[in-house]
Amino acid sequence: MSMRNAWLNSLLGTLALALASSLASTVAFADGPKLGKPITAQEIAPWDIHIMPDGSGLPAGSGTSTQGAPIFAQKCAACHGEGAKGGQSAALVGGPPRASLDGGKTIPNYWPHATTLFDFIRRAMPYQAPKSLTDNEVYAVTAYILALNKLIGETDVVDAQSLPKVKMPNRENFIIRFPDRI
C-alpha cells in the first residue's frame, strides 16, 4: 500500500542521500524540498492535547464532582445554565432517553466516550476563554457533569486511570458508514 511505499521510499531516499554525499556528489536529489524543521516532543508538548478513547494523553491530576460544582457555577453556568440544565448553550444534563432526528443528542444518551468530555472541555471551553482551566479543574468539571448524569458516583475520583473506564450507555450503537475508506 502507499504508506508502506512511502516508508520504503523515504528509507531508500535516506540511503541514496548517504551514498550521494559519500561520493561528494553535487547532483540534485529528486526528493522533497525538506524545509520542515525537526521538532522535539518537548517543544510540541504545549500543543499536544489530544485525549484518545483509551485514555492516552490524559495528564496527571484528578477531580471530583464536589470540586467541580463551584467551578461549573463560576465558569460554565452563564451559558449552560445552573446545574447544567441549559441556557443559551446546550443543557448538559437531562434530555430525552434517546436522540432522534428531532434532536436531543446528550452526553448520557449519545456520547460514546467519556474521554471526549475531558478533551473538549480542555481544548475549547469555556467558550470565551478556552484552555484557561487547569488540568485539575478540567477533571473536576468532567466529574461534575458525569455525576449529574449518574454516569459516575458523587464522590468518584476522575483521573487518567478512571476516566477511560467510565461506561457510556450508547457506546455500542455506532456504525462506521464506509469502513472500506479507513
Place this chain on the structure above:
Amino acid sequence: MSHSKHRQNRQLESLPPVAGNGLIDRRALLGRGVMVASAAAAGVGSTVGAAAEPMVDGPWSNEVGAVIPAYQVASRFEKHVMRTVDNPDNVPRNSRARTPHQLLQGIITPNGLHFTICHGGVPDIDPDKHRLVIHGLVRQPLVFTLDALARYPMVSRIGFVECGGNSAPLFSNEPLQQNVQALHGLASCSEWTGVLLSTLLEESGIDPKAKWVIAEGADSPRLHRSVPLKKAMEDAMVAIYQNGERIQPGQGYPMRLWLPGYEGNMNVKYLRRLTLTEAPAMSYYEARTYSQVLPDGKAYQFYFLQEVKSFISSPSPGLTLKDPGYYEISGVAYSGTGRIARVMVSADGGKSWGEAALQDPILPKAFTRFRMPWRWNGGPAVLQSRAWDEGGNVQPTRAEIVAHRGQTSKPPSVLAFPSQHFNGITSWSVDNKGEVKHVYA
C-alpha cells in the same frame, strides 16, 4: 422588430421536445446557439411583445468614471448578492454564512461568497507566527512555517467543499418554504492551490502502524478531526490559495486541510497540527456532532463522503418567472467520488426526464454546471434534477433517503440540522403565476 419576434417565437415552437411539460432537447443549445441565446436574453424579466424604444446614452457614458481601486469589489448594484449570516452578533455558538447559489453561475464560487462555518468565530491569525507541526507515528516530527510551505511544489485543483449538514432542512417532514441558499448554501467550489499532504508525510516518514491523521486547527475550539491515512495519501492538500489568492479568513487563513469530496468539517481550517495515530481521536465533532442518528436509534459515524448530488439554482424560490416562454433550467451537480456523468431534468415532477447539457469543464469532486432548455407554457410545473457520477452512483429520491435515514416528526427551524449527508432530489414547483416553491414530489 415584431417581425423578428414572430420569427423567434416560431423557432422556439419548433425546438425538439425531449420530455414532458416543455423540456427541450439539449442539443438545441448547440445547433441553434445564437437563436437560443437571443431568446434567453428575452426570457427572465423581459417585456415580450413590447416595442423597442430609441437607444439613449446613460450618464456614465458622458462622464469620466471612478478611480480604479487597488482591490476591486462587486458593483454597487450587486449588493444583494450576499451570503446569509446566522450569527451576526457573534453570540457564543457556531456561526454560518451560506452561498447564494440562486444568484451565481458557472462552477466557481467567488471567494467572498464561499460558505463558511466557524465554531469559535473567525480567528485573526498572523501568518508569520502560524506553524504546522507533523508528529505522532512518524520517523521525524517536523514543523513548517508558511514561508517554507510556500516553497514546496504546488498543485492546483478545482473542487467543492460541502458541509456534512448541507441540505439538512430536507430531513423536515414537511417542505420548508426557503430558497436554495437556505437549503443548499453550505456547499461551494473553488480552485485550491497548495502542497499535497503526501509530499509532507513522505518527508516526515510514516510509521507502518499509522492508520489515521488527526488534523487540528489553531482556532479557539482547536477543532480536530480524524482523517484516514488512506485519504491523506490519496489526494489531501494543505491549501494555501483559493481562486488564486491566499485563502480567506473564513476558509482557514493561512492554511487549511482540503480533502476533496469529504465532509466539510474534516477539511480542518487554520491547520496547525497533524498527528499520525493508530486509532481515531473520537473528537467532539466526529463522535457527537457529525454523526447521524438513524430511525432505529443507532447512528452513523465516519460518513466521510459527500455523495452524488445536484440541485437546480435557477429557476428557484424567489426567482419568479414573469412570462411564459423560453427559460434555461440550470444548477450544479457534484460527487465526492469522481466526475459527474449525467444529469437528468424533469419539469413534470419526475414523470418524464430529459438529459441536461453538462458545461465543460467536468472535473472530479467539483461542481459541474448543467443546463436544460425549457419552454414554460405558463402552467404548473415541478422542476427536478437528478445526477449520476462516473462510478455509477445515482442521486437518490428524497423518499429513498427518508426511508433509510428518517425524517423529523414536525418541521424544524431551517437553521437546524436534524441529520446530515442529505443528497436527495430537490423539487421546485412553479405555479401559473410563475412563483417557485419548495415541494416534496
